[in-house]
Amino acid sequence: MLLASTYNEFIKITAKPRSYLGLGAITILVGVILFALKVDGLSMISFVTTSFEQTLTFQGNLLNGNLVAFIILQMLIIHIPLLVALVTGDLVSGEAASGAIRILLTKPISRTQVLLSKFIAGGVYTLCMIIWLGLMSVLIGRVLFGQGDLMVLNSDGLVILKENDISWRYLGGFAVAYLALLTVSTLSICLSCFTENSIGPIVTTMAIIILFTIIGTLDVRFFDQIRPYLFTTHMAAWRSYFEVPLPTAQITKSIFILLGHQVVLISIAIIKFNTKDITS
Amino acid sequence: MIPPSIRVLFLLFFLPFCTFAQDASTLVAKLSAKMNQVKDYSVQVRIQSQIPLINIFPVNGTVYYKQVDKFRIIAKGIAILPKQGFTDLAQLLSKKERYSAISTKTEQVNDVPLQVVNLLPTDETGDLILVKLWIDSTKDLIIKSQTTTRSSGTITANYQYGKQQAIGLPDILVYTLDVKKFKIPKGLATDINRTNIPTKAQPKTGKITLTFTNYQINKGIDDKIFKN
Amino acid sequence: MEDKIIQVKHLAKKFGTFDAVKDVSFTVYKGDVFGFLGPNGAGKSTTIRCMLSLIKPDAGHIQLFGKTLDTHRSQILARTGCIIEKPDFYKYLSAFTNLSLSSRISGGSTSRKEIMEILDFVGLAGREKHLVGGFSHGMKQRLGIAQALLHNPDLIVLDEPTTGLDPQGIIEIRNLILRLRDQQQKTILLSSHLLSEIEIIANRMVIINKGESVVEGEVSTLLNSEEMVVSIEVDKPLEAQILISTHFSHVLPSVKIAQDTLTMNIKKAEIASLNQLLTSQGISVFAIQSKRKLEDYFINMINEHALS
Numbered sequence: 001m002l003l004a005s006t007y008n009e010f011i012k013i014t015a016k017p018r019s020y021l022g023l024g025a026i027t028i029l030v031g032v033i034l035f036a037l038k039v040d041g042l043s044m045i046s047f048v049t050t051s052f053e054q055t056l057t058f059q060g061n062l063l064n065g066n067l068v069a070f071i072i073l074q075m076l077i078i079h080i081p082l083l084v085a086l087v088t089g090d091l092v093s094g095e096a097a098s099g100a101i102r103i104l105l106t107k108p109i110s111r112t113q114v115l116l117s118k119f120i121a122g123g124v125y126t127l128c129m130i131i132w133l134g135l136m137s138v139l140i141g142r143v144l145f146g147q148g149d150l151m152v153l154n155s156d157g158l159v160i161l162k163e164n165d166i167s168w169r170y171l172g173g174f175a176v177a178y179l180a181l182l183t184v185s186t187l188s189i190c191l192s193c194f195t196e197n198s199i200g201p202i203v204t205t206m207a208i209i210i211l212f213t214i215i216g217t218l219d220v221r222f223f224d225q226i227r228p229y230l231f232t233t234h235m236a237a238w239r240s241y242f243e244v245p246l247p248t249a250q251i252t253k254s255i256f257i258l259l260g261h262q263v264v265l266i267s268i269a270i271i272k273f274n275t276k277d278i279t280s
Numbered sequence: 281m282i283p284p285s286i287r288v289l290f291l292l293f294f295l296p297f298c299t300f301a302q303d304a305s306t307l308v309a310k311l312s313a314k315m316n317q318v319k320d321y322s323v324q325v326r327i328q329s330q331i332p333l334i335n336i337f338p339v340n341g342t343v344y345y346k347q348v349d350k351f352r353i354i355a356k357g358i359a360i361l362p363k364q365g366f367t368d369l370a371q372l373l374s375k376k377e378r379y380s381a382i383s384t385k386t387e388q389v390n391d392v393p394l395q396v397v398n399l400l401p402t403d404e405t406g407d408l409i410l411v412k413l414w415i416d417s418t419k420d421l422i423i424k425s426q427t428t429t430r431s432s433g434t435i436t437a438n439y440q441y442g443k444q445q446a447i448g449l450p451d452i453l454v455y456t457l458d459v460k461k462f463k464i465p466k467g468l469a470t471d472i473n474r475t476n477i478p479t480k481a482q483p484k485t486g487k488i489t490l491t492f493t494n495y496q497i498n499k500g501i502d503d504k505i506f507k508n
Numbered sequence: 509m510e511d512k513i514i515q516v517k518h519l520a521k522k523f524g525t526f527d528a529v530k531d532v533s534f535t536v537y538k539g540d541v542f543g544f545l546g547p548n549g550a551g552k553s554t555t556i557r558c559m560l561s562l563i564k565p566d567a568g569h570i571q572l573f574g575k576t577l578d579t580h581r582s583q584i585l586a587r588t589g590c591i592i593e594k595p596d597f598y599k600y601l602s603a604f605t606n607l608s609l610s611s612r613i614s615g616g617s618t619s620r621k622e623i624m625e626i627l628d629f630v631g632l633a634g635r636e637k638h639l640v641g642g643f644s645h646g647m648k649q650r651l652g653i654a655q656a657l658l659h660n661p662d663l664i665v666l667d668e669p670t671t672g673l674d675p676q677g678i679i680e681i682r683n684l685i686l687r688l689r690d691q692q693q694k695t696i697l698l699s700s701h702l703l704s705e706i707e708i709i710a711n712r713m714v715i716i717n718k719g720e721s722v723v724e725g726e727v728s729t730l731l732n733s734e735e736m737v738v739s740i741e742v743d744k745p746l747e748a749q750i751l752i753s754t755h756f757s758h759v760l761p762s763v764k765i766a767q768d769t770l771t772m773n774i775k776k777a778e779i780a781s782l783n784q785l786l787t788s789q790g791i792s793v794f795a796i797q798s799k800r801k802l803e804d805y806f807i808n809m810i811n812e813h814a815l816s
Binding site for chain 1: 523557560561562563564581582583584585586588590592593594595596597598599600601605609610612613614615652655
Binding site for chain 1: 331332333334335336337341353355356357358359360361362363431432433435457458459461462463
């Protein structure tokens with residue numbers, strides 16, 4: 001019955017106009033960034049190389065598709081969670097608000113299965129978003145700007161990765177980015193179980209992300225204890241794939257923390273959803 | 281009337297300079313003549329950079345040169361090269377009227393006596409301020425050079441020769457750069473979640489090593505290669 | 509044994525400090541069309557939601573098909589179809605898709621043929637591709653009935669199924685319910701404010717008020733044991749009233765005169781005697797009407813419960 005319910009959720013998501021808002025927004029945002037980079041990309045990246053250019057000269061195709069994709073991912077990673085939450089935050093509360101949940105929960109399927117099917121469908125939707133982002137940024141970036149080595153600016157300096165050493169990093173990076181977005185999706189669905197209006201979970205999810213991000217960036221000793229366990233700290237874990245040497249331990253830790261968040265959030269959501277009285 | 285003792289002293293004082301000046305110009309002229317034997321060349325190059333704050337793998341490429349000042353490196357991927365000290369020396373030496381050479385001293389480097397010659401560019405408004413050459417006068421080879429420019433400061437290059445010694449083309453060039461001014465810009469591409477970065481003591485110099493193999497000399501190079 | 513399809517015993521549910529349901533008990537037998545009555549706020553909706561596992565009761569015992577929801581929820585709901593208040597669907601999906609979604613997780617068929625048949629059955633043929641967002645209230649009601657029937661349930665719970673329907677629609681639903689009972693042996697629990705409809709189609713009923721059961725039983729028995737409200741149109745109403753006071757004194761307190769019509773509460777068996785008395789004393793009787801039995805019975809029961 002879980003599969004049947006999940007299939008139903010896919011039908012509902014694909015039929016909702018709002019589901020295409022996110023994909024459309026990504027298309028437009030990426031398009032705008034690609035256009036800007038095509039017009040004046042070199043001056044953007046010269047900002048990165050300025051302090052080195054007194055003594056050094058950088059030869060080769062700096063502004064290539066790989067760098068463009070990296071810049072796009074870097075710019076959009078704070079905005080994509082909103083586009084994900086826009087759909088996933090509505091999966092439970094939207095049906096509660098419309099009353100459709102009454103019919104749904106009088107069917108011979110357990111509430112846990114109903115909720116899990118929503119998590120699965122939300123996860124697949126998030127996967128579609130990240131795949132679309134990848135296609136738009138990496139594929140179209142490479143078509144417009146060509147291929148080449150990737151120059152990445154990390155906190156401890158500039159890393160230049162060979163062209164044939166990049167694709168697997170992008171795959172790994174996107175996989176971890178997906179995990180981060182999946183955590184956002186899980187959070188929004190969990191919040192969706194506590195309310196009966198559509199906007200609440202979406203706004204609350206974004207507020208939590210913003211709050212945790214601020215806590216993560218404030219260089220205050222008080223927050224040092226909790227910072228490593230905030231999921232927002234690990235939302236940028238995808239960048240670790242572009243470091244040399246690859247910080248495997250750090251990436252593994254990020255993966256486990258993100259997965260841990262999802263387990264906790266799903267558990268909370270299941271408990272709430274199963275004990276909730278449907279009075280709407 | 282100048283006393284003879286004073287004349288002798290005067291001669292003793294200026295004679296070495298006159299002698300050196302003549303030697304410096306001759307020495308540099310010999311170098312130029314040697315280098316001018318090469319009308320064009322292409323060579324495979326491997327560029328290895330050890331520069332603080334930059335992590336880059338070795339890059340392979342091809343260097344193309346054609347007299348007088350056509351020069352291009354085509355590398356697969358991104359290569360980092362010193363801004364100065366690579367082509368400007370060859371360009372300076374290509375025309376005698378571009379510089380004046382002054383011999384300063386002799387230095388022992390690896391048990392080899394080297395003549396230290398200063399090249400002062402005649403163009404006082406240009407970026408190049410001074411080029412210092414350590415020359416093995418027995419072989420007419422530049423062993424070390426130090427280029428000072430207004431924009432880039434001082435870059436030192438060490439030359440190692442192999443098969444192409446006779447025409448003054450090195451097998452290995454090692455550049456040493458001043459990296460004190462290097463810093464990481466915050467913003468576009470930084471990791472905002474990283475705080476408390478442990479500050480390591482940053483070395484003050486960086487190195488770029490160019491290893492040349494498979495010189496193709498005076499085989500003719502199409503001018504199209506030098507167009508971007 | 510499945511003779512008792514629904515058994516509710518001492519059901520209670522509180523929301524905060526408010527007792528939505530205090531002590532509701534009733535039994536629905538196989539083949540019943542069971543009327544579930546109560547004024548607004550009596551706890552009908554809460555009771556139905558408890559029966560269908562939408563709300564967890566604080567106390568009491570519910571069994572459907574001899575099984576409890578705690579242990580056999582899926583089995584019970586697989587045999588149950590329901591409409592709870594106004595049926596809400598996915599507005600951005602068509603009628604057909606809404607039904608196929610519902611049927612897929614009910615264990616019913618999602619074949620196009622069967623869905624089209626049920627749409628035709630409820631009078632929505634030709635509307636299968638229309639988005640539900642554009643449906644009128646009555647059309648949604650019909651669609652709700654369709655989704656309740658699609659998986660061929662044994663028990664049908666209908667909460668206000670005729671709300672928003674025109675008189676023709678109400679009659680159609682009434683006939684449908686009777687057909688389901690007679691031809692398909694469905695058991696139906698029907699909550700409605702249209703007491704006339706309950707009176708016509710229900711064979712058993714319960715009345716609840718302020719979260720408590722007031723009375724339960726066969727409709728005919730409950731209504732016949734009580735006095736009927738009767739209107740008699742005569743030519744001499746005052747003389748008729750005097751006759752009633754001497755021969756039917758127990759009726760006198762309830763007699764009201766409006767122009768030539770006397771209205772009173774009187775037992776069914778006494779109507780013929782009264783008619784004979786009036787005509788024998790020279791009073792012409794033009795019409796005798798019994799008015800909205802269940803409605804008055806209902807109001808009486810509620811008022812008595814409120815006083816007790």
